[in-house]
Amino acid sequence: MSTERRLDGAQQRAEAPASPAPERTDVGLQIEHVSKDLGGRTIVDDMQLEVKAGELTCLLGPSGCGKTTTLRMIGGFLIPDRGRVLIGGNDVTKMSPDKRPTAMVFQNYALWPHMTVFKNVAFGLRLRKLPRQEVSDRVAQVLELVGLTHHVHSYPARISGGEQQRVALARALVLEPKVLLLDEPLSNLDAKLRVRVREDIREIQQRIGITTVFVTHDQDEALSISDRIAVMSGGNVEQYADARSLYREPETTFVASFVGAMNSYEATVVPGGLELPGKLVVPCDDLSATGDGTFEAGVRPEDVHVSLNGDGAPADVVREVPRGHYKEIVLNAGPNEVRAFVSADLPPAEHVRISFTRALLYRDGVLQRSSAPVSV
C-alpha cells in the first residue's frame, strides 16, 4: 500500500489528536530521527528538528534537498519509514492529515475558482458540519485578520495574486491548527509583492502566535521572517539557528556558501594574518581558530577592509558595482578574487590595500573554533 495520501481541501482539518496525552506547551513540533525513502533513494535521512510553540521556522535549502518531503510528513501526507513526528508532545506520526492539528498552504493556492472567498474559507468548517452562524463568525474573523473583509463575495479570479495567497492563508488559519505549514507560499508572486506578503504572513503569525514551518529556497525570505532557520542539504539539517548566528557563524562550508556571500580560500595561519595562494599575506583581526596546516577560510565581503594606502595586502580593483548606500568591489589579490562591500564614499581607485576584520576557518567542511576569538 502506498504511504502517500490523497490531498484535498477537506483534509486540511484541525482536530485534537485522538489519544490525549499531557500536552507540552513549550514544544510546538518535534521531528525525531525521521527518515523517508522514495523511488529507491533516501530523501530524508535521520532528520531531527524541534520547533518551539509559537515560533516560525524556515526550512531552507537547494532544490531537491527534501524540504517538501519533510513538510508532507509533518502534515500527514507521507508517513515516515523511521522516526516520529510529535505535535504538542503527542505522537502524530501515523495519524491521517484530517486528524492531525496541522493545516497546509501551497505554492499554487489551490483555491476553488467557482466559489467566493467566503465559501473557499468556509469549506473546511462546513465539512466539519459546524453550525451556520459559527462558520460565518469564524470566516469573518479570519478574513479580518488577513485584511480581506472587502473581498468576502469576490471570486478568486477577480482578486490579485497576493490576495489569493491571503485567502489560502485564511483557509488554513480558520481551522485553528496548532501547526501551520507553508510550502513556498510566495513563489507565484512578483518580487515586490513577495516582500509585502511575507511581512504580512510574519505579522499575522506573530499576532496569533501559531507554530509555523515555512519552506523556501530563498535565503533572503528565510533570513527576514524566521525565528530560526533549518538549513537543509541532502535530506538532513546542516544547521539550525537564528538568522544572525547562521550568517555570522555558519557551522559548515555548505551553510557558509548557501547563506549570504562568502569569499573562500585555502589558507594557512601566519603571524598577523592569513596566507592565501600566491604567498599573499592578508592581515586579519579575528580568526575563528588557529593551528598548523591548511584551512578553508571564509571571509564575508563586509569583513574585507579596503583602504587606499597603509598596511594590508596589495589588490587591484577589477570592477565596482554601486549598491546604493554601499558598493561592491571585485578585486584581484594575487591569484585570488576578493569581493568586498565598502562604503559608497570610498573614492574609485585601481590599486588598494586589503585586510580582513574577521575570517572563519574550516576543516573538512566544518567550522573550527577556539574557545575565544583568536587575535593574530
Ligand SMILES: Nc1ncnc2c1ncn2[C@@H]1O[C@H](COP(=O)(O)OP(=O)(O)OP(=O)(O)O)[C@@H](O)[C@H]1O
Ligand atoms: N514520490 C516520489 N517518488 C520518488 N522520488 C521523489 C518523490 N517525491 C520526491 N522525490 C524526490 O525527492 C527529492 C526531494 O524532493 P522534495 O520535493 O522534498 O525537494 P524540495 O527540497 O522540496 O525541492 P524544491 O525546492 O525543488 O521544491 C527530489 O529529488 C525528488 O525528485
Ligand SMILES: [Mg+2]
Ligand atoms: Mg519543494
